[in-house]
Amino acid sequence: MATQKPKYTEDELVASLKRNDQAAFEYLYDHYSGSLYNVISKIVRDEERAQDVMQEAFLKIWRSISSYNPDKGRLFTWMLNIARNTGIDAVRAEGRKPGFDDIQDNLERAEQNASYQPSPSTMDLKSLVEKLKPERKILVDMVYFQGYTQEEVSERLSIPLGTVKSRIRTALKDLKNYFSV
Structure with a gap:
């Protein structure tokens, strides 16, 4: 009999993450990594480097989850900013400019890969x-x-x-x- 992975509302997920619950972090990664990776890969423009930056972004998310404030925005938006900034920092550290694409392409890719959508109206x-x-x-x-x-x-x-x-x-x-x- 296979064990069923837990499902979370956004509030439950944040609370679990703030308690350093590893299952919650796995859930977070499973449900958000595709969308965040697409944003990072568009900025970094190198698949191997994008994977490294993705790992770095999730470490930042894990380490700074206690600073997340739901009154200031959705969890996805907060993580998207961390991933985006981590990608930009990585590219600039290499002395390059971040990659640039049309907003339409970025949004379509993010939507296709996001499997966790807290509210259709907000996503x-x-x-x-x-x-x-x-x-x-x-x-x-x-x-x-x-x-x-x-x-x-x-x-x-x-x-x-x-x-x-x-x-x-x-x-x-x-x-x-x-x-x-």
């Missing part, structure tokens, strides 16, 4: 980002999916830095409103 990121005005959508793409800094976006698009920051802030507010609808 339909593709359609939510598509609702943004084009001038905001491109900034979200460049900063959050391609790894550019706000300063680099300002230079590349010849837009004042203050405009970039305010458009991103507005885009994030719009996305937050879309999540709560």
